[in-house]
Amino acid sequence: MINDVFFRKLQPMEDESHKLREAIREEVPDWDSDVMVSARFKAFSGQRSDWEPRYHFWRDLIIKIARHLGIFTIRASVIRNVWFNRGGLIPLCIDDVLVEMYNSGDILCSNDLIDPKSGQIAQLFYKVRHLLPLSKPAFPSEDEFIVSTLLQEKSEEVVKLLSEDHWTSSCIITMSKFQVICGGAKQASVILSHLSKCGKAKYFAIRRNDLMEGVKVSLSSKPVGGTTSSDYDVLHLTWTAEKLQLQIDVIDQLCNKAKMSALASLKSGNKVSARRHVRELKLSSESRDKCDVLLRRVEEVLRAISDAEDSKEVFEAIQSGTKALKDKMITIEEVQHCLDDLDETTNSQKQVEKIIGSVSSYEDFDGDIEDELDKLLEESQKSSADGTIRVHETAGATDSLANTLSELKLADNVTIRQPTEIANVSKVLELAPS
Numbered sequence: 001m002i003n004d005v006f007f008r009k010l011q012p013m014e015d016e017s018h019k020l021r022e023a024i025r026e027e028v029p030d031w032d033s034d035v036m037v038s039a040r041f042k043a044f045s046g047q048r049s050d051w052e053p054r055y056h057f058w059r060d061l062i063i064k065i066a067r068h069l070g071i072f073t074i075r076a077s078v079i080r081n082v083w084f085n086r087g088g089l090i091p092l093c094i095d096d097v098l099v100e101m102y103n104s105g106d107i108l109c110s111n112d113l114i115d116p117k118s119g120q121i122a123q124l125f126y127k128v129r130h131l132l133p134l135s136k137p138a139f140p141s142e143d144e145f146i147v148s149t150l151l152q153e154k155s156e157e158v159v160k161l162l163s164e165d166h167w168t169s170s171c172i173i174t175m176s177k178f179q180v181i182c183g184g185a186k187q188a189s190v191i192l193s194h195l196s197k198c199g200k201a202k203y204f205a206i207r208r209n210d211l212m213e214g215v216k217v218s219l220s221s222k223p224v225g226g227t228t229s230s231d232y233d234v235l236h237l238t239w240t241a242e243k244l245q246l247q248i249d250v251i252d253q254l255c256n257k258a259k260m261s262a263l264a265s266l267k268s269g270n271k272v273s274a275r276r277h278v279r280e281l282k283l284s285s286e287s288r289d290k291c292d293v294l295l296r297r298v299e300e301v302l303r304a305i306s307d308a309e310d311s312k313e314v315f316e317a318i319q320s321g322t323k324a325l326k327d328k329m330i331t332i333e334e335v336q337h338c339l340d341d342l343d344e345t346t347n348s349q350k351q352v353e354k355i356i357g358s359v360s361s362y363e364d365f366d367g368d369i370e371d372e373l374d375k376l377l378e379e380s381q382k383s384s385a386d387g388t389i390r391v392h393e394t395a396g397a398t399d400s401l402a403n404t405l406s407e408l409k410l411a412d413n414v415t416i417r418q419p420t421e422i423a424n425v426s427k428v429l430e431l432a433p434s
Contacts (some may be wrong), residue, residue, distance in 0.1 A: 002109055020083065023068045027061060037168040044094040049095070058097040059106060063147055072150035074107070075143050098145070105242070107145040113193040117201040146190060158182055162217055168306060169220040172234045175203075175213035199223035206232055208336070212239045234305060237298050240335050247342065251288040255281055288302050294338055 030036050040058075044051040065083060066074055080094050091097075101107045156182055164172055173181075175188070182188035192215060195201035199218075204227045206212040214235035218224035262277035 014122060017082075020069070023065055023081070024061070027034055027064050027068075034107065037089070041089060041091045041093070044096045054093065055100055058094065059101055061099070062101070063106075063149060066147050067153075072154050073187075074147060076145065079145050097395070102145070104125075105148060107147055108151075109142055109145055113146070114197050115198040116189075116192045116201070118372065126248050135369075151190065151194050154182075155200075157189050159195075159219060160189055166219060166306075170216060170218050170224060172214055172216050172231055172238065174235070174239050177242070178215045196328065199295060202227060204231070204235070206236055206239075212236060214238070218375055230305070234302065234334065237302050237305075240304065240339060241295060241298045243339070244291050244298065244342070246297065248288055248291050254284045255288065255402065258284060259316050274320045291342065294342070298335065303336055325353065348382065 018227040025031050040054060044054070062074065062079060062083075066072065072280035076095075076098055077097070080090055084091050084094065084190050098107065101258070102109070161181055165171075178192070179188040182191050191201060192201055194204065195217065200223065201215055201217045202224050203213070203215055204232050205214065212235055214231075216224055216227060216231060258277045262281060265271070265277060
């Protein structure tokens with residue numbers, strides 16, 4: 001058993017090593033020639049003109065292999081002991097190659113990057129420090145380096161992807177989405193540092209109950225502008241939309257699970273269990289509808305602001321954006337209230353599930369549940385278990401989130417009625433036997 005686990009972990013490493021060797025042979029057809037290996041692997045000696053051709057060979061090969069692997073960060077130890085290791089024989093000149101690449105700016109270390117999350121004063125000190133004629137260390141002590149050309153290519157690719165989804169000269173996205181586009185948090189940090197240094201991106205955040213991190217990226221040839229109050233509003237709305245979408249995805253999984261469980265219970269003849277799963281399905285469906293309504297409202301405002309920013313003149317765009325906010329009648333405070341209602345609804349739904357799980361008899365269930373069971377039974381007889389089940393909302397059932405959505409005035413200085421107790425909880429409590 002232990003050997004099987006070991007070989008399963010070893011197999012991907014062997015496959016990656018095989019791909020690496022094939023990539024090297026593709027770039028260097030005579031890689032396996034002993035004569036060429038002897039000439040290329042020896043240390044640098046003599047004048048620069050004597051070893052410069054070999055330096056260009058190794059430098060170009062390192063960049064090409066990194067590009068083939070789809071990475072822009074490299075490790076000196078990996079290059080030395082893995083990439084170019086031929087049965088224990090490694091290039092004696094590889095350290096000198098990395099030193100030359102670092103001194104010429106082909107590779108960077110982490111200290112050469114600007115911290116995009118630092119303040120303006122810290123960034124100013126960074127720029128001044130790099131403008132001073134200070135000598136660079138011969139070779140940094142760290143093992144990880146960043147290939148400058150590949151970082152530039154990856155940054156341009158990220159900006160291009162954002163340009164395909166936005167028609168404006170700049171865009172604002174959440175940090176979580178930026179990390180997904182970049183391929184991870186570590187890669188996103190390096191790319192954001194490069195874009196910030198070039199004046200193409202700017203990090204900003206909203207610190208409230210939750211930390212909302214965002215990035216403003218210029219999609220044109222012009223540098224990114226400063227962050228405005230509208231940018232913070234857009235970030236808050238975008239962050240809210242992503243949170244709502246995530247909540248909807250979770251509810252969809254719960255609905256699908258409850259639906260499958262109800263069908264399985266019907267087929268096994270356990271009607272009591274089927275009723276319980278149908279009740280869970282109804283409650284989850286109602287919660288999803290409320291989240292979906294709020295999500296559409298937030299997306300509607302974001303589209304209105306995006307259309308306003310598409311104006312040719314910046315002044316008109318700002319005016320149109322402000323008017324769009326007022327026309328759509330939305331404020332950030334009210335969005336936060338809606339999020340609080342959403343959290344309250346989620347907690348109440350968990351309480352409902354606990355109450356349902358504790359009920360031992362379902363003889364007093366209303367007619368709606370019996371109708372749902374009949375429909376499920378009929379559908380399971382006519383179609384396969386993966387068919388869809390339409391769950392009708394209980395007539396007249398409303399909760400705090402629906403009240404909040406219906407009463408959103410979304411204007412300045414408008415108060416929102418405080419949420420009340422969820423009607424579904426009261427209904428289940430009445431149904432539960434004492």
